[in-house]
Amino acid sequence: MSASWRIGGKRKGARGRGAQGKVTVFGMLERNGKIYTTLVDNVSAETLMNEIKQHTEKGSVFYTDKFRSYKSLKFYGKHITVNHGNYFANGRRHINGLEGFWSFAKERFLKYHGVSKRHFLTYLKEMEFRYNYRRQNLYHFLIKIHFGPFFD
Numbered sequence: 001m002s003a004s005w006r007i008g009g010k011r012k013g014a015r016g017r018g019a020q021g022k023v024t025v026f027g028m029l030e031r032n033g034k035i036y037t038t039l040v041d042n043v044s045a046e047t048l049m050n051e052i053k054q055h056t057e058k059g060s061v062f063y064t065d066k067f068r069s070y071k072s073l074k075f076y077g078k079h080i081t082v083n084h085g086n087y088f089a090n091g092r093r094h095i096n097g098l099e100g101f102w103s104f105a106k107e108r109f110l111k112y113h114g115v116s117k118r119h120f121l122t123y124l125k126e127m128e129f130r131y132n133y134r135r136q137n138l139y140h141f142l143i144k145i146h147f148g149p150f151f152d
Contacts, residue, residue, distance in 0.1 A: 023039060023117060023120050024039065024040050024041070024042065024043060025037055025038070025039060025040070025124060026038055026039075026040045026043075026048060026051055027098055027101060027102070028051075028052065028055060028056065028098075029097045029098040029101060031063075031097070034132045035098070035101050035128050035131050035132055036055050036128070037101075037105075037124050037125070037127070037128045038051060038121075038124075039120065039121050039124070043067070043069055044069060045068070045069040045070075045071065045072055047069075048069045048070065049069075049072055049073075049076070052073070052076065053076065056076075056077070057077075058076055058077060059077050059078075060076075060077040060078070061077060061078040061080065062076075062077055062078065062079050062080065063080050063081075063082060064079065064080075064081055064082070065081065065082055065083075066081050066082075066083055101127075101131055104127070104130075104131055105124070105127040105131070108127055108130070109123070109127070
């Protein structure tokens with residue numbers, strides 16, 4: 001499942017894929033798994049497919065919205081589109097998990113009162129890490145990473 005999103009910018013108003021002055025973020029979420037995010041220059045099919053090919057396995061099942069850049073996914077795996085205009089969710093056919101991550105990240109970005117484009121990716125990766133390990137005790141997790149088997 002994947003989606004792109006524009007975050008940030010100095011002025012309010014223009015939102016969505018055509019918003020200027022904002023950072024374009026692309027994300028993928030494994031079903032009941034981990035999130036992967038990155039910054040992309042544009043949301044062309046070529047750009048998004050390169051990210052998808054680098055971070056997924058061929059033959060995967062992809063749930064996306066009906067954005068035209070995802071049309072070539074059918075050549076890489078099973079592609080199921082969700083039309084939010086007709087229904088919000090139909091069993092497993094939804095992209096709510098990824099939408100939940102965007103909500104999670106935006107809520108935390110508000111606390112920073114703005115992030116420069118230069119450091120945006122670092123903050124985004126922090127949000128990705130926090131989301132991926134949100135159900136674990138991060139203190140113990142980081143201690144174990146740092147000290148390895150000596151801490152067990």
